[in-house]
Amino acid sequence: xxxxxxxxxxxxxxxxxxxxxxxxxxxxxxxxxxxxxxxxxxxxxxxxxxxxxxxxxxxxxxxxxxxxxxxxxxxxxxxxxxxxxxxxxxxxxxxxxxxxxxxxxxxxxxxxxxxxxxxxxxxxxxxxxxxxxxxxxxxxxxxxxxxxxxxxxxxxxxxxxxxxxxxxxxxxxxxxxxxxxxxxxxxxxxxxxxxxxxxxxxxxxxxxxxxxxxxxxxxxxxxxxxxxxxxxxxxxxxxxxxxxxxxxxxxxxxxxxxxxxxxxxxxxxxxxxxxxxxxxxxxxxxxxxxxxxxxxxxxxxxxxxxxxxxxxxxxxxxxxxxxxxxxxxxxxxxxxxxxxxxxxxxxxxxxxxxxxxxxxxxxxxxxxxxxxxxxxxxxxxxxxxxxxxxxxxxxxxxxxxxxxxxx
Amino acid sequence: xxxxxxxxxxxxxxxxxxxxxxxxxxxxxxxxxxxxxxxxxxxxxxxxxxxxxxxxxxxxxxxxxxxxxxxxxxxxxxxxxxxxxxxxxxxxxxxxxxxxxxxxxxxxxxxxxxxxxxxxxxxxxxxxxxxxxxxxxxxxxxxxxxxxxxxxxxxxxxxxxxxxxxxxxxxxxxxxxxxxxxxxxxxxxxxxxxxxxxxxxxxxxxxxxxxxxxxxxxxxxxxxxxxxxxxxxxxxxxxxxxxxxxxx
Numbered sequence: 001x002x003x004x005x006x007x008x009x010x011x012x013x014x015x016x017x018x019x020x021x022x023x024x025x026x027x028x029x030x031x032x033x034x035x036x037x038x039x040x041x042x043x044x045x046x047x048x049x050x051x052x053x054x055x056x057x058x059x060x061x062x063x064x065x066x067x068x069x070x071x072x073x074x075x076x077x078x079x080x081x082x083x084x085x086x087x088x089x090x091x092x093x094x095x096x097x098x099x100x101x102x103x104x105x106x107x108x109x110x111x112x113x114x115x116x117x118x119x120x121x122x123x124x125x126x127x128x129x130x131x132x133x134x135x136x137x138x139x140x141x142x143x144x145x146x147x148x149x150x151x152x153x154x155x156x157x158x159x160x161x162x163x164x165x166x167x168x169x170x171x172x173x174x175x176x177x178x179x180x181x182x183x184x185x186x187x188x189x190x191x192x193x194x195x196x197x198x199x200x201x202x203x204x205x206x207x208x209x210x211x212x213x214x215x216x217x218x219x220x221x222x223x224x225x226x227x228x229x230x231x232x233x234x235x236x237x238x239x240x241x242x243x244x245x246x247x248x249x250x251x252x253x254x255x256x257x258x259x260x261x262x263x264x265x266x267x268x269x270x271x272x273x274x275x276x277x278x279x280x281x282x283x284x285x286x287x288x289x290x291x292x293x294x295x296x297x298x299x300x301x302x303x304x305x306x307x308x309x310x311x312x313x314x315x316x317x318x319x320x321x322x323x324x325x326x327x328x329x330x331x332x333x334x335x336x337x338x339x340x341x342x343x344x345x346x347x348x349x350x351x352x353x354x355x356x357x358x359x360x361x362x363x364x365x366x367x368x369x370x371x372x373x374x375x376x377x378x379x380x381x382x383x384x385x386x387x388x389x390x391x392x393x394x395x396x397x398x399x400x401x402x403x404x405x406x407x
Numbered sequence: 408x409x410x411x412x413x414x415x416x417x418x419x420x421x422x423x424x425x426x427x428x429x430x431x432x433x434x435x436x437x438x439x440x441x442x443x444x445x446x447x448x449x450x451x452x453x454x455x456x457x458x459x460x461x462x463x464x465x466x467x468x469x470x471x472x473x474x475x476x477x478x479x480x481x482x483x484x485x486x487x488x489x490x491x492x493x494x495x496x497x498x499x500x501x502x503x504x505x506x507x508x509x510x511x512x513x514x515x516x517x518x519x520x521x522x523x524x525x526x527x528x529x530x531x532x533x534x535x536x537x538x539x540x541x542x543x544x545x546x547x548x549x550x551x552x553x554x555x556x557x558x559x560x561x562x563x564x565x566x567x568x569x570x571x572x573x574x575x576x577x578x579x580x581x582x583x584x585x586x587x588x589x590x591x592x593x594x595x596x597x598x599x600x601x602x603x604x605x606x607x608x609x610x611x612x613x614x615x616x617x618x619x620x621x622x623x624x625x626x627x628x629x630x631x632x633x634x635x636x637x638x639x640x641x642x643x644x645x646x647x648x649x650x651x652x653x654x655x
Binding site for chain 1: 455480494500504508509
């Protein structure tokens with residue numbers, strides 16, 4: 001109890017604490033909405049525009065090919081359903097009521113006083129989703145979770161916990177987006193993920209915001225022995241500012257982490273995207289792959305690997321394309337080895353598409369824009385699987401537009 | 408089919424080709440010899456229209472049309488295909504995807520991929536981590552899909568190991584024969600080519616009709632390719648250089 005009280009005090013003192021990176025937002029300029037809202041029994045009942053919005057972030061309203069769905073509109077859970085009785089999917093508040101032990105997992109990996117965004121989320125007692133795959137349960141289909149900002153000028157606060165128990169396997173697709181007409185808002189998202197011994201978590205997140213949205217996710221992943229965490233992050237549409245630096249702690253022998261990031265910074269967008277791994281156990285491995293494009297916005301691609309245990313290996317790859325004179329790309333790879341017998345490597349490259357590559361394809365009969373499109377598509381293809389066709393089509397359309405701008 | 412008239416080309420402010428005159432007839436296999444640095448590759452790159460190769464004088468005619476200033480893809484559309492010496496690493500672009508786009512309804516391509524032992528490379532990024540021979544086989548697979556009528560091949564045998572030189576040579580021969588059912592039909596129904604060779608090894612696999620020798624950016628000599636090769640093998644290129652000087 002004393003501990004909780006301290007957390008609250010700490011959070012209060014951190015309410016004005018600026019984050020280490022990214023533009024500083026004044027949260028007082030955004031409204032806080034109720035955690036109670038309209039409930040939708042069936043996502044198919046949502047209007048056509050909302051269904052299209054969901055599809056564009058990989059969320060299938062019919063639930064086809066999905067194990068379960070949860071939808072959060074502003075600060076309220078507005079839908080939750082699961083077809084597999086083995087998997088737990090519900091609002092975090094509900095889960096905390098149901099499982100007393102869950103309190104130990106809450107605000108355990110992310111500190112409430114990390115910055116003003118975590119502090120606000122803590123003090124508002126943000127709700128979000130809770131997903132748990134019990135011991136040994138291996139799912140074949142993904143669970144989908146969707147966070148929508150449905151009102152103008154609000155600050156959406158979300159707190160999620162995902163637990164994959166020993167030798168279980170879970171796939172999650174998360175789509176974060178705004179309703180039609182919502183131009184200015186904030187999204188603060190706390191995610192704490194636990195991947196236990198021998199378990200696997202595939203986590204795919206698609207962001208599709210609007211031009212005046214500020215986004216501050218705070219994510220920490222904890223991995224035990226032999227655990228695997230694959231993170232795919234896709235953000236191809238305009239946004240005001242995203243600053244995100246998820247951190248994975250590999251605490252068990254042989255744990256493995258891969259972060260794939262593909263993002264496009266449009267004019268007026270600032271993307272400060274990073275991923276950090278801390279290799280705290282022997283034989284752990286990490287791969288951080290970042291492919292970013294600017295068509296006029298600012299990209300900062302961070303990547304950090306800290307090696308604290310022997311025989312661990314990590315590779316960091318930061319590639320950035322600059323398709324406009326107005327845009328900028330900054331790649332900041334950081335490698336830190338604190339023991340011997342460790343292998344951390346990185347490759348970083350930023351610049352324009354090589355003329356030589358475009359002409360190579362043109363010499364095979366492709367037009368200039370077909371050639372650029374093929375190169376951009378290849379550049380962004382890091383082998384993410386399981387995306388619905390509608391999202392793939394939307395990605396293709398976006399790439400085609402980017403290709404045209406590049407000429 | 409291809410006429411190069413009085414062509415002078417500048418690369419990075421340096422003149423690499425001077426007053427080049429050369430002709431490739433329809434259905435004829437033409438070989439281009441020359442020492443290192445003579446400008447052979449620069450000529451092929453210029454014919455394909457790659458940037459950086461600036462034509463300062465002269466003309467390139469293809470089937471009577473002036474293509475000197477056409478973009479690369481329009482030359483490809485008219486039927487010109489190239490295999491360069493050092494194609495770029497195409498990170499992210501899979502061989503399968505490119506071949507699929509080029510081949511359109513060409514269904515023989517899978518058989519060709521098997522023959523060239525390229526099936527296992529189809530899902531790899533083009534040229535990334537490929538050996539010299541793998542690059543050549545990948546280029547030939549792309550050309551098989553593209554089906555041009557004029558092949559510009561820059562040292563097709565270089566970097567190819569002894570095991571796959573047969574496949575490379577036979578594939579080139581097959582591509583050059585085109586629609587012709589026998590060697591006799593080659594000049595009427597076959598494809599044309601301009602092939603750079605340093606060693607002449609490729610001539611063991613193809614029927615070469617005509618040869619040119621390029622030295623210091625200029626065509627020095629032309630004639631029967633086998634005679635020229637014999638001469639080069641005995642006396643090297645020094646004779647050619649002196650010979651031209653005498654003529655000037």
